[in-house]
Amino acid sequence: MLTKEECKAALQKRILALAGTSLDEASAADKYAALASLIRDYIGQRWVDTTRYYDDQKQKQVYYFSIEFLPGRLLDTNLRNLGLREVWCEALAELGIDYTELANAERDAGLGNGGLGRLAACFLDSLASLGLPGHGCGIRYTYGLFEQSIIDGVQVEKPDTWLSDLDIWEYRKAGKAVTVEFGPPLGTVKAVPYDIPVIGFDNRTVNTLRLWSAELRDGLNVNYSSLTPGDIRKLLEYKNWVEAISQILYPDDRYEEGRHLRLVQEYFLVSAGLKSIIRHIKRKQGSNLSYLANQIAIHINDTHPALAIPELMRILMDEEGMGWDEAWDITTHTISYTNHTVLPEALEKWPVDQLRSLLPRIYEIIHEINERFCAELWKRYPGEWDRIAAMAVIADGFVKMAHLAVAGSHSVNGVAELHSRILQDDLLHLFYQHTPQKFNNKTNGITHRRWLLSANPGLAGLITDTIGPAWLQRPTELERLLPFAASTAFQQKLTAVKQDRKEALAKFIFDNYHITLDTHSLFDVQVKRIHAYKRQLLNALRIMELYQRLKADPGLDILPRTFIFAGKAAPGYYLAKKVIQLIVTLSKQINNDPAIQDKLKIVFLENYNVSLAELIIPAADISEQISTAGKEASGTSNMKFMMNGAITIGTLDGANVEIREAVGDENIVIFGLTAEEATACYQTGQCDPMIIYNQDERVRNCVNQLIDGSLPVIGDEFKPLYEYLLHPNGAFLELQDFAAYLDAQAKIDRLFRNKHARWQMAIKNIAHSGRFSSDRTVKEYADAIWHIRPAEIPQR
Known part of the structure; x- marks a missing residue:
């Protein structure tokens, strides 16, 4: 040492x-x-x-393919x-x-955007800390998604040049480069791996996150003096395309070029990753790949890496000489798939012509997969054309990537009990009927070492002083805090820890935004990607309603609140950008109004990333998890907040359902329509928001503020939000849940007035949060899907 x-x-x-x-x-x-x-x-x-x-x-190893990884510092x-x-x-x-x-x-490494990438990083941490042989496979993006600034209330995107300096943790492995073949005009591209060590906690395991960078292929020796103008143009086009492959996460899909680049990236990732894995196995364990499924597991994190299925088929048939049946048996027993969405529009699909042009051999294999899969369906469901059409991998001129992922894998899992039930009962119901044994649930988790030990060392130290250090290795040991929930002495210590974190966040906000916060106010936090179904707009409407009441009665007896928002809107997501603009507009209006006696403050923090989350989450008193029931697959910020002693206010959506099961109804504040009620609302046509608008004066007043000149903006800046909220389809049921949300907020106000009860709730949340450690999740994957076992690395 x-x-x-x-x-x-x-x-x-x-x-x-x-x-x-x-x-x-x-x-x-x-x-x-x-x-x-x-x-x-x-x-x-x-x-x-x-x-x-x-x-x-000869340990079996898992390779976790993900388009995003978000490891943080x-x-x-x-x-x-x-x-x-x-x-x-x-x-x-x-x-x-x-x-x-x-x-x-x-x-912060610019390798991801949000929950998908952070989950992948948590899984890698847990794999290494549990001594499990498992590695990540992704793309080394030169630029992150974007660096967010708020200028005049509007989100502005700037390049995230996170690699302007070399990443000290990565190792370039030029000698392990592979080539990836595309159709014309792209041709052959060299993929160079950059390896990052993933270190286990308190053991000797060091796994690998391998990130691929696209480079010009070897042998591209050009005599520039003899090039014609046409040759120069083609060469530059080739160079630009190669550089673009690993340049930026999620190219803008509003344009054909952006969509095309996404498809290129997805194949680049799986082809480079699989070739590298197969080469390593053949070198270390021999050339017989008949038992590949016993040697490795390939896991595809959402549909972005679903082309791993036809690519592995191509390698086994074209390069290893196997027949279709043997290659298919190996592929389906090797690959497993996690679905991360309940939104049908979020399920990837690619135009047949585009995929066939870019990847002709891959399309041939997908076409054959579809033909054989449909023939299998016909044997089992003769004459049921509608069923077969609905399940086909290729239909209506598109390749449906979720269908490909289900057909070509041995396991399909959702990421929360509710989400998995929705997959089985609705989104993928026909597939579940066909092969129910494939479907299972693996509720997401977070690494407690990052989100408690590292992000909140004061709380971690308090816990260790109280129950010992065993929780670091076995997070369910946190339940030993339960006897201390009613302890006044322990509550006082926890209060001091929370106050310290609030003061640290307040200092950061003052230093960067020149806004002074009352650190004894309730820090009410909603930080996540800006999206309609996550309903930051519902939160904003609630703030508008509260502000109206305070303006009418400045002496209104409420607990002072500081509303903290953070999150990025996709560059092409106009409505989400308008929501950010509304929040920032409200912050300027409310923060500068002396009439409300500093009872409300609003802060929108720019450029949300892992490091900022580590500062915000330990300081939160209230965790806003208010997505439309049935729309959030799981959520993981809800777990991070509860682990740090925040009280959740939320719908019965995603993992909120299981958090309620863990902590009990009395230790979480639930409101709004259930997933079943929301579905019925859509199906029966009762989602017309005009009904609520006409019936509820509070709703009407808040919605009208978007267009009646109440807000300090010029013109009809927020008319798109007004029209969205009153659209006949009911959007994401913001108005239907508005009254229940206000009632839940009133309940929060009452709860937090009883300090003893409030801290008892917080301690019970912390105590039950070990259930949501990614260690538990990864163990379930390892035992039930990947079939890998821990290895104890000997000390030299």
Whole structure:
């Protein structure tokens, strides 16, 4: 184990080597780079040992394919997991270095957007921490989704140049590059892997996140002096396309070029990943791939990597010489699929002509999969043409990627009990009837090491002092906090921890937005991607109603609240951008109104990412989880908030259902239509919001504010929101749930007046949050789907 003196000497020497300067002259970025590079050195041998052990023991390994990974900053996590954080903090302090400033010099990796990518990162953390042989496979995006700024109340997108400096944690493996073949005009592209170590907590496991970067193919030696203008144009087009493949996450799908690039990216990911995996297996375990499903598991995280199915078929048939039946048997036993949406419009589908042109051989295989699958259906359901058409992989000129994923995998899971039930009863009902044994549920989870131990060290320390450290390895041990729920002494300590986190967030907000917050007000938080079904607009309407009441009666007896929002709207999502503009407009209006006596404040925080979430979530008193019932697959922010002692107000949607089961009705505030009631509302045509608008004066007053000049904007800025809310189809039932939402908020106000009861609720939420650790989720995947077992890496 390193000593403080060894740490200090090593850091000064490494700063000199990397930055060519002394410790006194080095910047925070220099110090961060030096420390991170020293930790890299420490990781290396464990990484080699882990890989060698898996190969020597012929361990079955899982490869988790995802278009997104959102790991957040890695320095603090890696130091904690290695058991080196304490000695390095002490060494840095003796050198006069602020560890927090140094850790903040690391940029968040721009490899994801939201829940999908954060879930994938949590799973990798749990795989390594449980000693399970499992790795990630994704794309190394040069730019993140975008960097969000709010200018004059409007979201503005700027390039997220997170790789402007080299990522210290990645290792370029040029010698392990593979080629990916597309149809003309793209042709052959070289895929170069960049590996990032994934370090297990308090063990010797180091797994791998492999990210692929597109580069010009080898042998492209061009004599520029002899090129014709036409040749130059073609060469530049080729170079631009290759560079674009791994340039940005989620190209804008409003345009044909953006949609085409997405398809290119998806095939690039699966082809490079599968070729690399197969090559490694053949080198280490021999050329016989007949038992591939016993050697590896391939998991596709949503439909983006669904082309792994025809690509693995292509490799087994065209490169390994297998027949169709053997290749199909291997493929379907190797690949498993997680669905992440209940919105039919979010299920990917690709035009036949586009896929056939770009990937002719892959389309041939998909076509054959469809023909054989439909023939199988015909044998079982003769004459049921409508059923077969509804289940076909290719129909109406499109390849349906969810259908391909279900047909070509041995397991299909949802990510919350409600979500999985909706898949089985509605969205994928015909497939469930056909092969019910494929379908199962794996409720999402979060890594408690990131979202409690690292994000909230004060709370983590309090928990360890109270029940010991066993919860770090076995998060269900948090239930041992239950006897302390009514303890006044423990509640006081928890109150102090929460207050400390609120003051830290308030300082960040003042430093960056020049807004002063009352840290004794209730921090009411909704942070997530801006989308209609997540209903930030419902929250905004509630604030408008409360503001109206305060204007009419400034002495109204309410608990002061600070409303905190954060999240990005997709660049082409006009309505979501309008919701952001409304929230920012309300913040300017309310924050500058002395008549309400600072009882309300609103803050919209720009550029939401993992690091910002780690600052916001521990400070929250109230967790807003208010999506339309039946529309959110799971949610994971709800789990992060409860783990940090926030009280959930939410609908019976996604994992909220299971959170209620865990904590009890009395420790969560539920409102609104259920998923079944919402479905019935849509089906019976009772969703017309004009009925509510005409019946409820509060609704009418709030909706009218969008167009009657009450808001400080010029013209009809919010008329699109007005029209959306009153559209005959009922949108996402904002108005139908409005009255119930106001009643729930009144209940929250009453609950928080009883401090003893409020903190008892918070402690019970924390105590039951271990159920929602990604360790539990990953164990379920490992046992029931992937069939992998832990490995104990020996110490050299």
